[in-house]
Amino acid sequence: MAAEREPPPLGDGKQADFEELEDGEDLFTSTVSTLESSPSSPEPASLPAEDLSTNSNGPKPAEIILDDDREDLFAEATEEVSLDSPEREPILSPEPSPAITPITPTTLMAPRIESKSMSAPVIFDRSRDEIEEEANGDVFDIEIGVSDPEKVGDGMNAYMAYRVTTKTSLSMFNKNEFSVKRRFSDFLGLHSKLATKYLHVGYIVPPAPEKSIVGMTKVKVGKEDSSSTEFVEKRRAALERYLQRTVKHPTLLQDPDLRQFLESSELPRAVNTQALSGAGILRMVNKAADAVNKMTIKMNESDAWFEEKQQQFENLDQQLRKLHASVEALVCHRKELSANTAAFAKSAAMLGNSEDHTALSRALSQLAEVEEKIDQLHQEQAFADFYVFSELLSDYIRLIAAVKGVFDHRMKCWQKWDDAQITLQKKREAEAKMMLANKPDKIQQAKNEIREKERVKDFKTVIIKYLESLVQTQQQLIKYWEAFLPEAKAIA
C-alpha cells in the first residue's frame, strides 16, 4: 500500500479533500437538517477521515492518505495522554503499523450510505445496536490467563517471562487453546501499537500496567524477598486484567496485532519500550513540548456535552483517587492486623503451655489455634482487598487517564482544525466540514456510553466478587468461633 507518509501541505491537501466532499455534500444535507436539532456543536473528532472516504468513489487510497495525515498528527498527540501522571506513559511505536482500516467504522458507515433518507439518530441507534450485538455475541467466549512468571537470564539483562494462555472458540484463531511466553516489554509493545491505531479513532484503549524500574531491578538482581514476589504477583495480575479488558473490546479483538501477540511463538522485540532507548528520549522531549503546548492552547469549549463530560471525569478521577488511597490504607491495616493476630496466637499458645489449670490450658491452646486460623483469614482477606478492590480502582484511575487522553486529542484536533479554519475561512467548505463533524461526535458519544455500560458491568462484577469474599471471611470466622465455644465452656 503506497502510503504517503508526509502530510500534504495543509492548503493543498485540504483542497483536494474538499473537492471530494463537494460530491458528497448533498448526501449529508438531509442528515444535517436532523442533526441541527441536536445539541452537539461542531467538533472535529477523529472520524471525518472515514466519513470522507466513504463518500469518494475510490475509497481506499483517499482513506489512506487521510489516515496517514491524521495518524501523523496523532502520533505526537497521543504523547499527551500521560501528562497527568508522568509515570504512566503509553509508549507508542514510532511507526504506526500499516493502516488496517478499522472494521467497525466501515460497517457503521455502510448503513448510513445505504439509507440516505434515514435520519441520523436512527442510524446512530442502529450502529449502537450493531456494536452491542457484537458485544453480546461470542466475544466473551475467550478466556485469557497470565501465569507462571519465570525469571529468564541473569543480572541486568534478566527479565520475567509470563505464560499467556488463551482458550477460545472464536473462528479467527487457529486453535482452541494455546499459550505463548511473553515478557513485559511485549505487552507494552502491543499496547503502543493498539494505541497508535485506535486512540485517534476515539476508542479508549485499555492502558497497560506501568513500568517500574525499581521493582524490576530488584527482581533482576535476584533479591528473593517478599516484596519482589509481591511485585511480580501484582504485575502478573495487572497484565491478566489488561489482556482481559483488551479482548472484551470487540474492535480491538479483531486486530491482527493482538492475534499475533496471543498466538505466535516468536514476537519481534519491542525495543522502543525500553526506558533508556533513543525512542524513549525522543518521547520525553515530545512530552515536554506537548506540555508547553497544552498550556498555550485555549480552546473555547463550545460543546456543552463534552464540557460536562470532562468535568465529570475530573471529579470521578479525584474521587477514585481518594477512594483508592483509603482502600490502600485498609489493606495495610488488615495486613498489620493479621501479623498482630499471629503474634498473639503464639503468645496465647505459650501461655496455655505454662498454665497450671489443665482445662484452662487446653482452652488457651484452642484459643491460640483459633487465632492462628483467623490470622490466615485476615491475610487472605487482605489479598482480596488488594487484588480485587484496590487494583480495580487503580485500573479505573488509569482508564480515566486514558479517557482524558481522548479529550486531549480532541483539544489537539480542535487546535489543528482551528488553524486550518483560519486559513480556509473563505471557503464554504469549512462550513460543510463543521456540519460533518457533528456526526462523528455522536459516534464518540455512543462509544463513551457503551464504555460506561461496560464499566458498570465490570465494576459491579468486581464489587460483587469482593463482597462475596467478605462474606466468606465472616462465615469462616463463625465456624472457628463456634468450634471454640464448647472448649471454652469445658473449662472446669
Next chain:
Amino acid sequence: MEENPDPGEERQPCSVSVVLQGDGALQVEISDAVSERDKVKFTVHTKSCLPHFSQTEFSVVRQHEEFIWLHDAYTDNEDYAGIIIPPAPPKPDFEASREKLQRLGEGDSSVTREEFAKMKQELEGEYLAIFKKTVAMHEVFLQRLATHPTLRRDHNLYVFLEYGQDLSVRGKNKKELFGGFIRNIVKSADEALITGVSGLKEVDEFFEHERTFLLEYHTRIRDACLRADRVMRSHKCLAEDYIPISAALSSLGTQEVHQLKTSFLKLAELFERLRKLEGRVASDEDLKLSDMLHYYMRDAQAAKDLLYRRLRALVDYENANKALDKARMRNREVRAAETHQQLCCRRFEHLSDSAKHELMDFKARRGSAFRKNLIELAELELKHAKASTLLLRNTLIALKGEP
C-alpha cells in the same frame, strides 16, 4: 469535661475478677464517677450491717490516690503477708484519647464534615469506654477487699469507706518516692537471689512448683497482654479506615447519574455499618480478652509478691535456726534465740498455710474468670460475624438484583 455514666444503667459488668462469694455483710460499689480535667472522682457507696459502721448505707467521694493509699496500707501490713493483696487499680489514663481528640479538633482540611463528625463520635466513644473501664477497675479492687474474710476486717478499709472528709493523702513526696524506688530495687534483688541459686532448700513441693509456674506464667501473660493490645489497636484502625471509604463512595454515588448511583450509595451504607460492627468487635476483644489478661497479669504479680514474702519469712526462719544453733554452741542467750526461732517458725508456717490456700484460690479464680470471659468473647464474636454476614448478604442481593 464532665461525663456521668448513669448509675445502674449501662454498668459495665465486672469482667475480671469473677465469682466473689460475699456473704453480703459488706457490699461496696462505685455508684457514680465524675471526670474533671485530669482527676476522676469516684463515689463509693457502701451497704453494711456490720457494727463498725455508724450507718447502714453511706457514700463518700474518693480519688485514685486514696485507693493507692489503701492498697499500700495493706501491702505494708505484716499481718497480711500471707495473703494475695488484690492489685491496685491502674491510674486513669485519658492522655492518649485526649490527644487524639485535640488533634482532630485542630482540623484537617481533607476530611469532610460527615467524616469529621464520625471520627469525633468514635473518639468520644473511646473516651467513654476508657472511663467506664477505670470505674470498673476501682470497683473490683474494693469488692475483692470487701469479700475477703481477712482483709475486710481492716481498720483502714473502714476509714476509707466511711470517713467523710478528704483522706488528705498527698501524693508521695520525693523522699517517699525515692524510698519506694529503693525498696523495689532491694526487693527485686532479693527476689532474684531467692528465686535463683541461693541454696535455699524449698522443702515444700507445692511451693516449688508454684514458684516456677508463677514466674513463667507472669512473663508469658505479660507478653500476651501486649500482643492482645496490639491486635485490638489494629482492629480499631481497620474500623476507622472504613470511614473515608464510606465517605468517598457516597460522594461518588451522589455524583453518578445512572445505574451505579444506587450501587455506590448502598456500598457506602454497607461500609458505614461494617465500620460499626468492626468497632464493636474491637471493643469486645478489648474488654473480654485484653482487660482480663491485664488483670490477671497484675494478680499474678501479687501472687509472686506473696511467694516472695513467704520466702523472706523462710529466710528469717533459717537465720533464726542458725542463730539458735550458734547460741546453743556458745550457750548464751539460748532462751531468747529459742523464742525468736519459735516465733519465726510459727510465722513461717502460718504464712505457708495461708499462702497455699490463697494460691489455690487464685487458680480457681483464674479458671472461672477465663472461662466466663472466653465464652462471652466467643459468643460476641459469633454475634458480630453473623450480623456482618447478614449485612453483606443483603447488600449483595440488592446489588445483584439491579439491572
